[in-house]
Amino acid sequence: MDKLEALKRLFPGKVDLSESERLRHGKDEGYPEARPVLAVVYPEGVEDVQKALQWARAWGVAVIPFGAGTSLEGHLLPLGEAISLDFARMNRLLEVRPEDFLCVVEPGLTRKALNEALKGTGLFFPVDPGADATLGGMAATNASGTTTVRYGGMRPNVLALQVVLASGEVLELGRGVRKTSAGYDLKDLFIGSEGTLGVITRLTLRLHPLPEHVHTLRVFFPGVEEAALASYQVMASGLPVARLELLDELALRALNRYLGAGFPERPALFLEFHSSTKEALEAESALALTLMEEAGALAVEAAKTEEERKRQWEARHQAYWALVHLYPGHRFAITDVAVPLSRLPEMVRYAQGLLREMGLTGNILGHVGDGNFHTLVPVLPEDYPKAEAYAEALVRRALELGGTCTAEHGVGLRKKKYLPLEHGPALDWMRKLKALLDPEGLLNPGKVLDTP
């Protein structure tokens, strides 16, 4: 019996061998390459994951966990023979404990489906990458989003994980409490490990009270640098800003075309304040406006209804697709860097200057309250190497300024080459940890670290 036959017998009704599905599972939304996986398996519980790993060990085939397929750095591309473990059937909300501000979910549940299911509890899960990613995938890449400046990214919002190791062993990491100092922090080691150390099969998530009062603004500036500077002033004031996003002219133009949004086409900050009282909200918003006017703001628009507020953030989340739509037939090189907060205006200036210098068109978009921004460069297919050279220059500059090569998209295949520069000798210890936890190299091999 060959390995695929064995796999089908092991998982009746849970294996897909079709060409289209095998290819769909071997690519993501950002990496310029796709390769089919050997097979797609749909586990329905932790035992299925254990069985899949047992099969993988027996046949020496790798396993790549798959959430929504929305990652960007080549996380899902098989480098050799690999099966995809698609968590689409493990997407249940297992438990909501509003009184403890937590819930327990399966990894295939998406962030939007979770927040939909939480309606009526007065609570929400804040982490919001652009895509409607799965919570397992978000933990695996240490995702963050527009609200991270206020609520944190995945690490503080994932209280506990169940993971299956390559050996098939099931571990419970962390507890459903807000603080613990009981031993080594294995939970955070698995968050951001991109499926290379273990397979996440359950998550305990921290929930937050829905803010009673919300104020949402769009503030427009003469240039991207002024906007970046204004965002720095807002952060320095200590204002409890809940969202602080930079969008450049090109992004707004793209959104106007794609969604008919009607935004002024000028560099902008999209902001939001959350508060438990109306008076606090008004005072805080007023102070923020003063600070931004001092930094050169030209115009301010406030969202007048909940509907308008939702449209504004949906537009922010759609910016990537709007840009893709604006450049048919193009390919897109996305970069994700973060720098120390004060270097953000300088970094944005560098990013703009380099675009001009290299004769490229490009877009700057970012979670600037965290010093984190993305560039998106549309190019004709034959110019892709040029766009990659641009991204590389940006990453190297961010590292020179004390920044990181990826704030939230993760390493995957694309950012591996920067890790020696970012981590120095610590990288060897990441390799040793990988060898300890996955000695046969079965778990998403070649991602984060090179295969030995």
Place this chain on the structure above:
Amino acid sequence: MDKLEALKRLFPGKVDLSESERLRHGKDEGYPEARPVLAVVYPEGVEDVQKALQWARAWGVAVIPFGAGTSLEGHLLPLGEAISLDFARMNRLLEVRPEDFLCVVEPGLTRKALNEALKGTGLFFPVDPGADATLGGMAATNASGTTTVRYGGMRPNVLALQVVLASGEVLELGRGVRKTSAGYDLKDLFIGSEGTLGVITRLTLRLHPLPEHVHTLRVFFPGVEEAALASYQVMASGLPVARLELLDELALRALNRYLGAGFPERPALFLEFHSSTKEALEAESALALTLMEEAGALAVEAAKTEEERKRQWEARHQAYWALVHLYPGHRFAITDVAVPLSRLPEMVRYAQGLLREMGLTGNILGHVGDGNFHTLVPVLPEDYPKAEAYAEALVRRALELGGTCTAEHGVGLRKKKYLPLEHGPALDWMRKLKALLDPEGLLNPGKVLDTP
């Protein structure tokens, strides 16, 4: 040449062999036992730490890093031959970058000295365990304090670490940025590892803007349970409370005697709100008061001056010593547990009932906004086993409720026995990590985990 002779030659002017210092370094403030270390070494830089570890490997002697000696769970007690590495001479503030909201410090700097040095920058470092601990020690035990409910504990506030491994290798972990997803999270593995995986030699800390407006309250209740319930209501409201502390009658009586504080001797919540605007502050404080009145508050006192505010929090930090002072000739058993937020009132009721049942006097004190509280039981020396039995019952109950055996004091020697119950098979992997990073067992052996 014997090992001590070799040590003295290696570190001229940096070794103390006196009986008193050797004993002072072999104990802490909470564990009921002291043993002298072999010698105390005062490193003056990372090279000294490397040299000490080289010596330790050559002679097979263990190394115990020492900050301020304020830990509570036996972290500093040598189990066999060990030297103490006292960081008193590595206590410099190396760099402040207010524009990046960060600073770089040596591990021997204390939290109070840091905040003193930050005066005039408009920034502060929030983590405040009761003691004036060193920042290296606070990272090693994953410390937290009264402001953790708003600003987080050590993990989110330590951006990067320099550590020396048992091998002498120097690693730089993390970056001075707010977000990174670049590889495995080794930084958080070393935070909370209690000197058992590596020696911390430098820390990059996240700083926060000093709040423009602060409102500090003391609210008194008929019973501890009502106070615990009120604290839960405040948390559920989503109010951005900056401090939320429970003190029982006994604590207030002790503080009145020790500091002449003049507090009403009734179970109390000590609260603080931080805001960037006066209006926000007033609105938030008013809402909090309404919630607490609904939960049965009897009386409210507000701190009218900055002086009074400081006295209130200094009193909170002195509660342990006030209680020690109230019971001369006694020994004290302290416990530190956290439970899911909604279980706090029930857990407090259990703690009180069990005191009565066992015929013990005891005190409840806690960071209740995080579901974390401590009991302190004064007993005559011959009754110490009874106090320990009480603490053990409390920990087991917390674990049954889904809590943790230690929220912030760490494992040390005392909490080791609970880790199998809290972590199950994950504990084996902590052992494997220890063996990987410290194969000869030289770094603070027997703490967190049993020596193999």
